[in-house]
Amino acid sequence: MYLHLGQSVVVTHRDILGIFDLDNASWAYKTREFLEQAELEGRSVWLGDDLPRSIVLVGGPDEKPTVYLSQFSSATLSRRMEQGVL
Numbered sequence: 001m002y003l004h005l006g007q008s009v010v011v012t013h014r015d016i017l018g019i020f021d022l023d024n025a026s027w028a029y030k031t032r033e034f035l036e037q038a039e040l041e042g043r044s045v046w047l048g049d050d051l052p053r054s055i056v057l058v059g060g061p062d063e064k065p066t067v068y069l070s071q072f073s074s075a076t077l078s079r080r081m082e083q084g085v086l
Contacts, residue, residue, distance in 0.1 A: 003081050005056055006047035006070045013081060017057040017065050021074040025055060038067040047071065 001013045025031050035055070038044045044067045046052065052069035054077060059065035070077065 001084050005068050006072060009047055011058050015058050015060065017059060019074045019077050020055045022052055022055055035067060043067055
């Protein structure tokens, strides 16, 4: 199964490590530190021109995760994943 994250980015379900609400997750210092590090390492991808609403971590077992910042809410992405909607 696949999940559309925005723009023309589609990822497989098995590669998704987590879907997080940006408003709730960005309060924690460690989360902000992680996002800044991903940005510095070039592992952060903005999907859209609007303000992002969710963070999706995607990666395999032997690599650092790519951070996708999506304009879709975490609830919408999670619902699409559960329903198997592309």
